[in-house]
Amino acid sequence: MTPDLGGILEAHAGRLLGSLPTGWADRIAAYLDLLHVWNQRFRLTGDRDERRLALHHVADCVAVAPQIPAGGTFVDIGSGAGLPGIVLAISRPDVGGTLIESRRRPVAFLREACRVLAVDRIRVVEARAEGFAVEPPPWWVPADLAVSRALKADAFLELARPLVHDGGAAVLMRTPAAPAVAIPVGWQADRIVDYDLPDGTPRRLQLLRRVC
Numbered sequence: 001m002t003p004d005l006g007g008i009l010e011a012h013a014g015r016l017l018g019s020l021p022t023g024w025a026d027r028i029a030a031y032l033d034l035l036h037v038w039n040q041r042f043r044l045t046g047d048r049d050e051r052r053l054a055l056h057h058v059a060d061c062v063a064v065a066p067q068i069p070a071g072g073t074f075v076d077i078g079s080g081a082g083l084p085g086i087v088l089a090i091s092r093p094d095v096g097g098t099l100i101e102s103r104r105r106p107v108a109f110l111r112e113a114c115r116v117l118a119v120d121r122i123r124v125v126e127a128r129a130e131g132f133a134v135e136p137p138p139w140w141v142p143a144d145l146a147v148s149r150a151l152k153a154d155a156f157l158e159l160a161r162p163l164v165h166d167g168g169a170a171v172l173m174r175t176p177a178a179p180a181v182a183i184p185v186g187w188q189a190d191r192i193v194d195y196d197l198p199d200g201t202p203r204r205l206q207l208l209r210r211v212c
Helices: 003-017 024-042 050-062 085-091 104-116 129-134 153-163
Strands: 073-077 096-101 122-126 143-147 164-174 187-196 202-210
Touching (some): 003 024, 003 050, 073 085, 073 153, 085 122, 096 104, 104 122, 129 153, 143 153
Antiparallel strands (some): 164 202
16 A cells, blocks of 8 residues: 555545554555455456555445444454454454455455454355344354445345344444435434545445344
8 A cells, every 4th residue: 555545545544533543554555466466366356456456445344443342343244254243353353343244255355364464353154144043053143343345325224233232333334425224123223423435435324233
């Protein structure tokens, strides 16, 4: 990641988080470098341009980080190349996370990213989210927050409900112009967080709370 690109992204993340963990920019750069290498062979992401990956995708994912309670846990359903899961792990080293992904190559990438970046509070699970949600493994403890960039809102909320505790949150990553989401039984509206990406693109987080 070039210094100017890193500076823009670091300033954006600082505005969202208030303060950044030591070495945040270097670890994000290492993540993007690793993703670039893997993308040459396996095309893990639709966008492969470094600038767009940094200033659109990573910048978008950082906005979720402040929503995780201090010392809490999150689950990324359909983590793919680790957007947002790996970005959250780098941005919030105080929290734990579970990255659920069913495809073999993304799973291999996620495990390699955790190793290279020394992300030691993240568990990568190779599983279909539908099966994991219906019958979580014995070690599973419901998370504080669920997020997904891979799924449509209705499917995501159905899968997220059994994976977060009562009072836990689900985060919908959207645009302000997106149609309203019908809130299903078991969830209630919590709050809206609006923000801009570094290029001025407006974005929105819609947070829902599990109520039963």
